[in-house]
Amino acid sequence: AQSVTQPDIHITVSEGASLELRCNYSYGATPYLFWYVQSPGQGLQLLLKYFSGDTLVQGIKGFEAEFKRSQSSFNLRKPSVHWSDAAEYFCAVGGVRTSYDKVIFGPGTSLSVIP
Amino acid sequence: DVKVTQSSRYLVKRTGEKVFLECVQDMDHENMFWYRQDPGLGLRLIYFSYDVKMKEKGDIPEGYSVSREKKERFSLILESASTNQTSMYLCASQVERALNQPQHFGDGTRLSIL
Known part of the structure; x- marks a missing residue:
């Protein structure tokens, strides 16, 4: 069955440090991949998306993600974290054809930033 | 920018009540989700x-x-609320039925059923 895993439930980094959030998916065809961020008390905001082409995708707020088909991964990175990046991050895979065009969300990774 | 508005940020209801959660989007999107x-x-x-x-x-x-x-409006109804429906509810819209279109989310309604 199709699934999305985010191995890290919670990550703490120092402000200014680099960040990598992991995402692995299980899906037979080429997936449509998304990263969303949810700030406290807010809805989900799209950070970036990948459908095809260059496997390194740039997003908003200085984030990027790299699609690696051989590893079924779509990890999110940021070279220097700001305190305002503290939030919940969700990886999602679309293009999953069932009875409808399903989007599967991972369980999320909570990011804390130490000043 | 797409604006998805959920009518309440916080809601407290009692077991057995009928509960309505409202969602409105302003971008003429075809698809909506709860x-x-x-x-x-x-x-x-x-x-x-x-x-x-x-x-x-x-x-x-x-x-x-x-x-x-x-x-523009998509309502979620809890016919007879129960405590296991205490949760955060998110509404989303999407421009069309296309795999590469992202969903746009509202700020959520945190619902407590007592």
Whole structure:
């Protein structure tokens, strides 16, 4: 069955440090991949998306993600974290054809930033 | 920018009450969705709609119903609220039924059933 895993439930980094959030998916065809961020008390905001082409995708707020088909991964990175990046991050895979065009969300990774 | 507005940020209701959660989008999107979000479980799809007066069940429709009388508005209804429906509810819209189109989310309604 199709699934999305985010191995890290919670990550703490120092402000200014680099960040990598992991995402692995299980899906037979080429997936449509998304990263969303949810700030406290807010809805989900799209950070970036990948459908095809260059496997390194740039997003908003200085984030990027790299699609690696051989590893079924779509990890999110940021070279220097700001305190305002503290939030919940969700990886999602679309293009999953069932009875409808399903989007599967991972369980999320909570990011804390130490000043 | 797409604006998805959920009528309440916080809501407290009692067991057995009929509860309405309202969602409005301002971008003429065809698709609308209702999710619930629980710690450790991520987002789970309750219902979705691809057109006015059209609805389809998602993964966890039990105990819920929906209404879409106008394109911009999608309502989630808890016919008889129960404590296990205490959760964060997120509404989303999408421009069309296309795999590469992202969903746009409202700020959520945190619902407590006492």
